Amino acid sequence: MTALPPALRDGLDLMVTEVCRYSERLVSLRMRAADERPLPSYVPGSHLAVACGDGINAYSLTGSGLYPERYAVSVRLDAAGAGGSVAMHRLRPGDVLRSSRPRSQFAPVAQARRHLLLAGGIGVTPILSHARAAHEWGTSADVLYVHRPGEGIHAAELRELAGPQLSVACLTSREAFGRALRGRLAGSPLGTHLYACGPEPFMEAVLRAAREHGWPEGRLHAESFGAASLDPGEPFGVKLPDGTRIPVPAGVSLLEALESAGRAVPNMCRQGVCGQCALTVTAGRPLHRDHYLTEAEKEENRLIMSCVSRSLDRELEVRP
Amino acid sequence: MTAVTGADAARPVPEGLERFPFPLTEDAYRYSTNVEPARKPVRTAAGGWGTRIIDIDGHYDGELRERAAILQRDPSRMALAPHMGPAAWDALMYCLECLAREYPDRMGLVREGRRFAWSNRLQDLRVDGVIGDDDSVPGGPLTFLAGQIQEDIALLDKREGALWLDGGVVTFASNWSMAFDVGMRFLEIHGPVPRVHEERVITRAHDFLMRMQPGEAYRRTNWSMTVDRRLDVSTETYPEWGSSRTEVLEDPRLPQRLHLRVEVQHLIALPHTGAVLFLIRTYLEPFERLAQIPQWRARLHAVLSELPQDMADYKGLARYRPRLVQWLAGEDTVRR
Incomplete structure (x- = not known):
């Protein structure tokens, strides 16, 4: 790897404090500053750029972001990936990693009347962050989380947040998600902002459905992960x-x-x-x-x- | 007092000028996106400034009393859109943390979860608050903050690819109106500034602000002129100060009455909401005092002689310029 990019140079050394294994493929890590200083607050939906293995990977933080005592991320093992997730899965309490400060690229819109938060698979991580912030500040949110059976790593935490202003539905079938999504797209109040995070096919399907329901582009927010494969292009x-x-x-x-x-x-x-x-x-x-x-x-x-x-x-x- | 180096080493610097943020660094002035990292020390011919984001000086009590009186007379100097509650708390906590860190002998902040205890020995004040509970601090988070710092406060929300002035407490505006501008886009607010469109200065500043990552802090300076030591030259009070601008031209005490008005503006992307906090701190010093620093006298003379007419008009200083330039050159010819 070449010299560290500025974001990591001006970043943080984080020490793993807890490793929580949800399944063979899903693990959550909690971290504190290696020098024990308070961790910076962050905007809901922020991520850390972390040096892991031979590269730099981005992981969404799952907390609300207000005065976090720990930074928490969840990582899905991708054996076919570049090796970042394998390195992250090997981490043990006491290990230290170099990270950027939290970076915000998927921020809530303060003026939104409601946030429609849509998560597919491990894309739930920034959605959980948004839901926690909505819960803390008492703003209106509607969460739909679709995952494979046995892979609902944050379903229980999301359900705990549910209340009069915050509805949560965790689903394990594509059909059920599609029905719920169409209901929300048709029934959300004007001024709702849609946030989607998940694998590329999930995002494409969600955004296509939203456009078909007449949602304007300015109300659609998508965070992709697992790099959309772009066409190879012309030389x-x-x-x-x-x-x-x-x-x-x-x-x-x-x-x-x-x-x-x-x-x-x-x-x-x-x-x-x-x-x-x-x-x-x-x-x-x-x-x-x-x-x-x-x-x-x-x-x-x-x-x-x-x-x-x-x-x-x-x-x-x-x-x- | 600090001593000036060089030829004038023997001459003492007038009280208060050591930390004055003299804004002119070249002999010609143009608008530029003159943004630099916050807390970067700057040396001047009289001393230096810039190591802190929030600056407390000898005018602290007087300026806060003046702000309170203005807010009482004219509540429209404070505005906060309903969706800006979290940003207002973000701004308050950011600034209280700054004060506690930068003035540990006078300010203290202890926080446990959402509860905090704030102490300000300059005001003999202790407040126990709860983040998010507007009733837990006197006046709500933004008004409370305006009572702790000399800086004017503007809060900008980021949405739809733009910045919107959606809140603030501005009592010391330099010829603008908080009540008029609130709710506008950043680019609309700066519409009347000459030249900046051709030179894309404001657009570039806008793009820069949009990209600031939460927790980052930058600053810039701006300057103009004000007759007498008057902080509140807002549009609202124009009837009170407007006529002084022509009346002073016949006054032999012009160098004592005319002040260089310097704004140190901090631009901060707040850590938890990403909203942009503008802190605008205003410093006023009469030309008669500034001219006691020979390098400043020469610099002011050079800049004012060269300044293009449209910029002098916008800054509202065209009418003073001829006499001021003469006086700075040591050839004041107006009858005494």
Whole structure:
């Protein structure tokens, strides 16, 4: 791994205090600051970028975020993944890991009349955080959580939060979830904001259904995990300020091509979310595929997120 | 008192100027996205400033009394949209923690879960509060905060890809109105500022604020001029101060009456709500005192001579400029 990205450099050393195994594949970790200082509060739906194994993985925090005594994350073992979840599953109390401070990219909307919180599988983690904050501040929320039988890691905690302002339904069949979802999409009061987190097919289905029910884009909030696999794209080339030309083949990201050529770029999420791997474009038109730049910035074509975006032209001129 | 170094080493710095945040760092001034990390120390020709987010100085009691009187006369200086309750608590706790950390001899905060005990020895005050319970602190969280710090407070909510001024306590506004601007977008509020659109200064500031991660704190300075030591030059009180701007032009005491008004603005992404807290601290010093620091006198002369007309107009200082520039150059020719 190259030098730590700024978010980890300015981050925290966290010591694991408890490991709670829910099933073979699901584990929850609780952590405190290794130096025993108070942990920073965080915005509901925040995540930690954690150095684990050979890479950096993002894990959602499951607490409400107000003066947490511990940071808690839950990790699903993904044997086919890059190895981050395997490393996380090996952690034992007393182990220390390097983490960013909590980063907010899935924040509640304070003005929302209600939050419709939709979780699929391990995507329940930021949804639990939102539900806990809604419970603490007395705001209105409606939770639907669909999971495989035996994998409802946070179902019990969610049910405990239920009350007059907060409804919770935990379901184990896709059909039951689909029915419940359609009911909520049709019946939620105007001004409800929808939050969805889960595997990519879950998110696509949820967002498609919401659009079919006429929900405006501004009311839809989605946090993807397990990196949406983008199409490999067309090959192109980049020219650097010193005149060096580097080819970027199909299926290889601009970031990876630069790294292979010994040109490290600060980076973190490698999913087009965190904004750390931005490069300035001095010629050519990027094909933007990130979730970081605003629409206006994408139109300007002054910046490119090198981890996911590519080029419309055969060559781009970029500088760090 | 601190001593000035260099040629004027022998001359003492007038009381209070050591910590004055003199904002001009070059001989020409333009709007820029002049944002830097909070708490970064700055050296000036008279001393230095900038190590703290919240600054308590010798005007503490007087300014808080003045703020209380203004709020009593005109409650519209305080506003808070109903959805901003958690953000107001976030702002209060953030600032109380800052004060307790930065002034441990005078301020204290003990917290256990949602309960906290706040003590402020400057006011002989002790309050036991509960986070989220608005009745547990006098006036509610935002008004209570406004009674603890000299800074004006503005709270911005992030939604729909924009920042919205959805709350605050602003008693020392420099020619704007909290009641008028509340509920507007950040970009709408800054609509009247000249040049910034072409130069994209405000848009870039907006994008920067949208991307701040919770817990991050930055600051910038801004400046203008005010006749006499008057903090409240809001739109609401224009009838009280408007005429002084022309009347002072005939006054031989112009260098004593005309003040450089410096705002130190802190921009803070609050840790639990992500709302943006603007703290606006206003410092006023008469030109007559500032000119006792030779480097400042020279810098003020250079900047004011060069400042483009549209910027001088917006800052409301075009009318003073000719006389001030002459006086700073040591050639004040107005009859005495």
